[in-house]
Amino acid sequence: MPELRKDYITPTWVVIATERAKRPKDFKPETEEAGDPAKCPFCYGNEHMTPSEVLAYRKAGSKKDEQDWWVRVIPNKFPALKIEGEVDHRVSQLHNRMNGVGAHEVVIETPEHFEHMGTLEASQIAETVAAYQARYLDLAKDTRFKYIQIFKNHGRKAGASLAHPHSQIIATPMIPRKIMEEITFARTYYQQTGGTCIYCDIIELELEKKERIIYQNDAFVAIAPYASRFPFEVWILPLYHEPYFERISPQDKGLLADNMSHVLRSYNEVLGNPPYNFYIHTSPNTPHEHHSFHWHIEITPHLTNVAGFERGTGFYINPVPPEDAASALRDGKKK
Amino acid sequence: MPELRKDYITPTWVVIATERAKRPKDFKPETEEAGDPAKCPFCYGNEHMTPSEVLAYRKAGSKKDEQDWWVRVIPNKFPALKIEGEVDHRVSQLHNRMNGVGAHEVVIETPEHFEHMGTLEASQIAETVAAYQARYLDLAKDTRFKYIQIFKNHGRKAGASLAHPHSQIIATPMIPRKIMEEITFARTYYQQTGGTCIYCDIIELELEKKERIIYQNDAFVAIAPYASRFPFEVWILPLYHEPYFERISPQDKGLLADNMSHVLRSYNEVLGNPPYNFYIHTSPNTPHEHHSFHWHIEITPHLTNVAGFERGTGFYINPVPPEDAASALRDGKKK
Numbered sequence: 001m002p003e004l005r006k007d008y009i010t011p012t013w014v015v016i017a018t019e020r021a022k023r024p025k026d027f028k029p030e031t032e033e034a035g036d037p038a039k040c041p042f043c044y045g046n047e048h049m050t051p052s053e054v055l056a057y058r059k060a061g062s063k064k065d066e067q068d069w070w071v072r073v074i075p076n077k078f079p080a081l082k083i084e085g086e087v088d089h090r091v092s093q094l095h096n097r098m099n100g101v102g103a104h105e106v107v108i109e110t111p112e113h114f115e116h117m118g119t120l121e122a123s124q125i126a127e128t129v130a131a132y133q134a135r136y137l138d139l140a141k142d143t144r145f146k147y148i149q150i151f152k153n154h155g156r157k158a159g160a161s162l163a164h165p166h167s168q169i170i171a172t173p174m175i176p177r178k179i180m181e182e183i184t185f186a187r188t189y190y191q192q193t194g195g196t197c198i199y200c201d202i203i204e205l206e207l208e209k210k211e212r213i214i215y216q217n218d219a220f221v222a223i224a225p226y227a228s229r230f231p232f233e234v235w236i237l238p239l240y241h242e243p244y245f246e247r248i249s250p251q252d253k254g255l256l257a258d259n260m261s262h263v264l265r266s267y268n269e270v271l272g273n274p275p276y277n278f279y280i281h282t283s284p285n286t287p288h289e290h291h292s293f294h295w296h297i298e299i300t301p302h303l304t305n306v307a308g309f310e311r312g313t314g315f316y317i318n319p320v321p322p323e324d325a326a327s328a329l330r331d332g333k334k335k
Numbered sequence: 336m337p338e339l340r341k342d343y344i345t346p347t348w349v350v351i352a353t354e355r356a357k358r359p360k361d362f363k364p365e366t367e368e369a370g371d372p373a374k375c376p377f378c379y380g381n382e383h384m385t386p387s388e389v390l391a392y393r394k395a396g397s398k399k400d401e402q403d404w405w406v407r408v409i410p411n412k413f414p415a416l417k418i419e420g421e422v423d424h425r426v427s428q429l430h431n432r433m434n435g436v437g438a439h440e441v442v443i444e445t446p447e448h449f450e451h452m453g454t455l456e457a458s459q460i461a462e463t464v465a466a467y468q469a470r471y472l473d474l475a476k477d478t479r480f481k482y483i484q485i486f487k488n489h490g491r492k493a494g495a496s497l498a499h500p501h502s503q504i505i506a507t508p509m510i511p512r513k514i515m516e517e518i519t520f521a522r523t524y525y526q527q528t529g530g531t532c533i534y535c536d537i538i539e540l541e542l543e544k545k546e547r548i549i550y551q552n553d554a555f556v557a558i559a560p561y562a563s564r565f566p567f568e569v570w571i572l573p574l575y576h577e578p579y580f581e582r583i584s585p586q587d588k589g590l591l592a593d594n595m596s597h598v599l600r601s602y603n604e605v606l607g608n609p610p611y612n613f614y615i616h617t618s619p620n621t622p623h624e625h626h627s628f629h630w631h632i633e634i635t636p637h638l639t640n641v642a643g644f645e646r647g648t649g650f651y652i653n654p655v656p657p658e659d660a661a662s663a664l665r666d667g668k669k670k
Contacts, residue, residue, distance in 0.1 A: 001417060004416075004433040011512045011515070013509065013512070016435075019417070020413050078355050079337075080354070081337055085336075094537055095540075099338060100337025100351075151647045174348065176648030178647065201429060277642055278643065279643050279648075298646075300646055307612055308494065308612030309415070309484060312486045312513065312614025312633070313512070313514065313614075314512040314513035317415050
């Protein structure tokens with residue numbers, strides 16, 4: 001019998017489709033062309049092909065916009081939102097629009113064209129996490145930006161137009177609906193329970209149940225959420241309550257990278273380098289202190305197609321029970 | 336400058352990405368294998384390969400589950416939800432689940448394996464619309480089903496696992512969040528305005544503005560919505576207020592098919608048979624009369640990838656302004 005499960009927080013329902021159940025080996029991601037490093041704007045020697053860097057971790061004595069960096073951040077050449085101008089919001093009858101003010105940056109995670117987060121050392125991922133934090137703190141000074149979305153597209157099917165490992169940061173002039181939704185439900189729960197964080201309670205419940213835990217270290221836990229929308233969906237949460245990603249300590253950056261590395265290496269081993277997205281959900285960049293939220297990362301592979309039923313209803317159909325996904329990713333070996 | 340636009344009704348924002356602007360010819364859908372009719376369970380002579388039909392429009396004297404039909408409806412062989420049993424809903428701490436009770440049917444739209452709604456005659460589409468209505472009315476008698484979602488996946492990328500033209504119907508034991516959201520906002524608008532339908536107001540506004548109108552006949556209008564989430568998204572709405580799809584008159588079934596045919600022929604001509612979904616949004620199957628809702632069809636092609644920014648925020652990035660999409664689809668010729 002299929003099972004319908006509701007997300008812990010939002011009114012999102014998932015069909016765990018037992019009649020269509022799949023094992024890891026049933027998913028065969030297409031092999032993708034990695035492209036030619038000589039023509040890759042993110043490779044050493046091609047720094048002139050990108051806009052000038054806004055941040056780089058580079059060897060002592062090396063020059064801006066030249067090689068010898070290990071993480072490099074640049075403005076996106078084709079930005080979804082543009083940095084210039086004041087926010088101009090107009091409503092005319094049922095037409096509600098704003099000019100596209102924002103920021104759009106690219107974080108090049110390594111000079112190694114043929115690597116990715118599923119093969120890189122955790123120490124290199126920690127450098128990328130450090131760049132996320134540094135750019136976040138700088139962008140957050142701009143009060144036009146109400147939310148700063150850090151995310152990654154890995155693989156063409158997940159939206160990556162270049163194969164060289166990179167993440168992106170988009171700052172938006174309003175709080176996006178998915179963030180607003182999580183924050184609103186977390187606040188309601190906080191008020192109803194007299195001061196409890198729903199994410200802290202999720203962690204406690206899942207650590208007690210054990211069957212959806214993938215990996216835990218001293219600061220973070222990776223779980224397959226109870227109502228996983230996508231096969232092999234993973235959430236990485238700080239074990240201790242913290243609403244703001246950007247307040248991460250130096251030590252925890254290493255532990256976050258360790259946790260991300262475990263999950264993404266498992267993806268690579270168990271699912272054969274699948275396309276995926278991850279995105280950080282953190283508190284908005286507004287003066288109000290969001291004490292009831294709990295920042296986290298959601299990682300969602302692209303192994304099935306989102307079709308008319310999903311688009312029409314907002315339900316998801318997932319042929320892999322999250323308990324099976326957690327078991328496979330915990331072991332980290334091809335089944 | 337990119338522009339941010341909000342949906343007429345829900346808090347969904349879209350980036351109309353002028354820096355990444357695309358023309359119809361920039362989208363090249365992959366050519367898909369149509370498969371072998373001899374092995375197709377939806378072709379004449381293969382009726383034994385499917386579960387027994389629940390409805391068929393067939394020639395006088397022909398037999399059930401044999402050939403000589405022109406539209407045939409069958410239970411899905413691999414249903415997302417199953418028809419047997421009572422709804423069993425349990426909540427334990429933060430785990431909220433229901434058994435997967437529902438219905439899942441397939442509407443085979445024509446015996447012609449190599450046709451599709453972008454090439455079929457409108458009269459044949461009208462027969463499919465008649466089958467939608469007939470199956471809706473039958474399923475609606477079952478009070479376990481709170482919502483009945485009629486939808487279509489066309490093309491592999493849009494989730495179709497078989498090439499032979501078909502639609503699907505899934506009945507669910509709760510009202511899905513996207514429906515609930517539209518109904519709630521429509522009701523609020525109705526209350527705030529003292530009894531006006533927001534969809535009627537959208538139609539009036541867009542008919543006045545003209546630039547997003549694609550096609551209009553005596554009963555329906557096709558528009559490119561102001562905040563189109565996807566390139567070439569189209570909504571087809573009844574011109575006159577009606578909350579319930581299943582109350583469509585015999586004459587209007589023909590006019591709906593005429594409108595759908597215009598849009599889907601334009602897709603075929605302008606975009607080269609792109610993958611797409613459509614889904615009907617109608618009032619829930621509950622005793623309460625939903626007088627403030629206005630049923631409609633949403634049609635969304637799959638021309639771009641939904642990536643980390645979209646999954647993380649709920650924003651959409653659309654590189655085709657809906658005014659350009661409407662212009663191209665109105666003309667219906669390859670640009």
